[in-house]
Amino acid sequence: MASNIFCYFNDILIILKAEVSAPANAEEANRPDYVLNKYDYFGYGTNSSVHQVNVVALSKLTCFILPNQYGHLLQPKTIWNAEETPEHSLLEQILHLEPLEVDIFRGFTLPEAPTFRQVFGGQFIGQALAAASKTVDCLKMVHSLHAIFLVAGDNNIPIIYQVHRARDGSSFATRKVEAKQKGLVVFTLIASFQKEEVGFEHQAAIMPDVPPPEQLLNLEEIRERRLTDPRFPSQYRNLAAKKKFIPWPIEMRFCEGSASQHKPSLNYWFRARGKLSDDQALHRCVVAYASDLLFSGVSLNPHREKGLKTYCLSLDHSIWFHKPVKADEWMLYVIESPSAHGGRGFVTGRMFNRQGELIMSLTQEALIRREKPRGPNPRPKL
Numbered sequence: 001m002a003s004n005i006f007c008y009f010n011d012i013l014i015i016l017k018a019e020v021s022a023p024a025n026a027e028e029a030n031r032p033d034y035v036l037n038k039y040d041y042f043g044y045g046t047n048s049s050v051h052q053v054n055v056v057a058l059s060k061l062t063c064f065i066l067p068n069q070y071g072h073l074l075q076p077k078t079i080w081n082a083e084e085t086p087e088h089s090l091l092e093q094i095l096h097l098e099p100l101e102v103d104i105f106r107g108f109t110l111p112e113a114p115t116f117r118q119v120f121g122g123q124f125i126g127q128a129l130a131a132a133s134k135t136v137d138c139l140k141m142v143h144s145l146h147a148i149f150l151v152a153g154d155n156n157i158p159i160i161y162q163v164h165r166a167r168d169g170s171s172f173a174t175r176k177v178e179a180k181q182k183g184l185v186v187f188t189l190i191a192s193f194q195k196e197e198v199g200f201e202h203q204a205a206i207m208p209d210v211p212p213p214e215q216l217l218n219l220e221e222i223r224e225r226r227l228t229d230p231r232f233p234s235q236y237r238n239l240a241a242k243k244k245f246i247p248w249p250i251e252m253r254f255c256e257g258s259a260s261q262h263k264p265s266l267n268y269w270f271r272a273r274g275k276l277s278d279d280q281a282l283h284r285c286v287v288a289y290a291s292d293l294l295f296s297g298v299s300l301n302p303h304r305e306k307g308l309k310t311y312c313l314s315l316d317h318s319i320w321f322h323k324p325v326k327a328d329e330w331m332l333y334v335i336e337s338p339s340a341h342g343g344r345g346f347v348t349g350r351m352f353n354r355q356g357e358l359i360m361s362l363t364q365e366a367l368i369r370r371e372k373p374r375g376p377n378p379r380p381k382l
């Protein structure tokens with residue numbers, strides 16, 4: 001038998017037994033009722049903005065009442081409040097967003113962040129995922145995302161992220177995000193979130209047998225060797241010194257030497273530089289950011305030749321998160337390119353932790369062309 005629940009205090013009620021429903025209000029007549037189950041919570045104090053809803057008990061109800069002053073216990077220390085932790089890593093600063101309005105955020109391209117001709121694709125993915133995550137119950141974690149890069153982003157202007165709450169179910173939630181510059185949608189992301197659940201388990205993917213990261217050189221060490229090793233001709237060393245070096249906030253260690261650089265595959269260890277806040281949502285955003293750094297370029301490997309200049313842009317990007325992620329611990333990125341055709345290179349990726357567990361699977365398609373000579377004044381794209 002249904003009965004209304006009246007709550008006159010500022011507390012949070014966590015359901016321990018039975019079911020309650022929050023009916024749609026008059027303005028949202030087409031929206032179905034939310035049914036709240038065990039361990040869902042409601043009440044004032046769960047959010048800074050207050051929304052009024054009628055909550056109806058569908059059967060006898062037992063709740064745990066969390067007094068308002070302890071409401072912060074439901075808010076983990078996260079990128080959501082990164083500005084309060086000045087010691088956080090560069091990656092947390094890159095992913096930090098300014099809230100502008102309900103479901104609207106502003107992101108920036110920091111001068112110390114890696115930039116290419118256009119906004120780095122991983123920055124769009126990481127920031128858009130951060131925006132989506134901020135609008136989802138913190139018990140639900142992203143398990144898949146699908147992104148499309150529409151227009152090259154401008155590094156010099158902020159990016160506005162508008163989140164659309166596509167659906168909130170009891171186990172899953174779906175968000176669509178549009179990234180805009182100068183009023184134009186330049187990037188879109190759709191992400192699905194899920195509450196932790198116990199279910200069937202198997203892993204058919206096997207981590208390749210590669211040397212551990214401690215036995216391998218990172219990018220800085222490879223560069224240092226190229227600059228100083230007397231076995232390289234001096235002309236080569238001078239050329240290497242002139243090449244622009246981007247100190248990425250991700251540390252990478254390549255498993256194979258340059259001899260295998262023509263294979264349509266690549267294995268490397270990577271981890272975020274610096275310690276990250278202990279927040280699973282943040283770690284997933286960081287790995288999403290890192291996953292676009294060296295991915296589609298692998299589809300060019302069989303075509304590399306002396307003097308080749310390429311024009312390479314990510315077109316779309318998908319990630320499936322199978323298990324919890326620790327982005328500041330070593331993960332092995334195993335990349336293969338099954339096909340390049342029609343100016344598009346296709347890559348698949350798998351990320352394993354050191355224990356050989358498959359943490360994520362990824363795919364991407366990229367535009368891969370020979371670079372055509374640029375005119376003196378390239379047309380702005382925005």
Ligand SMILES: CCCCCCCCCCCCCCCCCC(=O)SCCNC(=O)CCNC(=O)[C@H](O)C(C)(C)COP(=O)(O)OP(=O)(O)OC[C@H]1O[C@@H](n2cnc3c(N)ncnc32)[C@H](O)[C@@H]1OP(=O)(O)O
Nearest residue numbers: 120121149150151152153254293311313314369370371372
């Ligand atoms: C063992 C040790 C190993 C060590 C290894 C260490 C390696 C380190 C390497 C570091 C690499 C790091 C890579 C990081 C890559 C990150 C990927 C990204 O972020 S990507 C960022 C995320 N992704 C994005 O931002 C993509 C956003 N999306 C878009 O930009 C568009 O949708 C589109 C371009 C894809 C299609 O648009 P649509 O209008 O249908 O296309 P149109 O065909 O009409 O071309 C339009 C215009 O594009 C231009 N252009 C085209 N071709 C060429 C070329 N060959 N040439 C030159 N320019 C070219 C041209 O301006 C042209 O205009 P016009 O001259 O003709 O007038």
